[in-house]
Amino acid sequence: MARLKLNKLEEYLSSVDGFEKPKILLEQYPTPPHIAACMVHHIQTQHEDIEGKLVGDLGCGCGMLSIASHLLGADLTIGFEIDGDAIDVFRGNIDDMELPNVDCVRTDVLQLQTEGIGRWGKVFDTIVMNPPFGTKHNAGIDMQFLEVGLALASGAVYSLHKTSTRDYIQKRCHKWNVKGKVVAELRYNLDASYKFHKHKSKDIEVDLWRFVHGDETI
């Protein structure tokens, strides 16, 4: 069960502000309200991994997934983001919508990976993320985000990845002793956020994955 219907959730999320000036190197594509609503609604209704949970959002940007999680009843959501401008918008969204249970830390998610997870290991019930897809001279960054997500989660990790990388991700799961499953296929409509996008908007096929640690059943 979810406390909001899908269309209501999407309606609320449509008032979330996005990036003012998206940064290409950080692959700041906003998560569209429709995608965020479908993703988080699915996570709650099919797996009950949002309501009453401690949720982490890696590379939270302007907070779309954090806010969606909060609206579906997460007890506390903590977003992690490297970019100060995105965080300013995130904070503005939290204040405008008066969301009391959403927190944010400015940090480099990859630094968490390379320098040790510190005290964050297995802290979160659920991790949600829309990682950079790794198409801008940073190949593999989505896998690095995923590795951090798995270290931070005691429960499931939900993440969006390009459908074209499906086989590769499955192999990685095997290597990491992680169980991964595509739970939804989405069409990610990228508005022409950057100047080099020639077409007005373009659909990209994206998978919503659910990952759990190897000793659990998916």
Place this chain on the structure above:
Amino acid sequence: MKLSTYNFLTSMAIKGVKVGYPLKLTINKKDVVETEFNPTFVERLLPKLDWSAVYGAAQVAELADDIPAVQPENIAENELLLQKLHHLLFEVDVIEGQLECPETGRVFPIADGIPNMLLNEDEV
């Protein structure tokens, strides 16, 4: 920044730092926001927290009278304490302040409610 979030932050990513915990907290400005009390959630979070850092945060937030210095047993049965922990961990929002690495003295500023844990390349 909620004080629950504070409990998990370290400066371990700084080169040469071994523990980097707990960070020395200074609060210059704070807000209090009311949130729904869910005793089960507080209870489930407790084993993940470091009690001495919880107590340290309570002292800085001027709520030390509410929180015992040593973690009592059977907190689950003590609803009043769970409520006080809920208030300390989820309702106090640090707006302006800083976190200081106990080993190097490196300061991480907290501005507009966001702790900035980013390090420069030469620090990692």
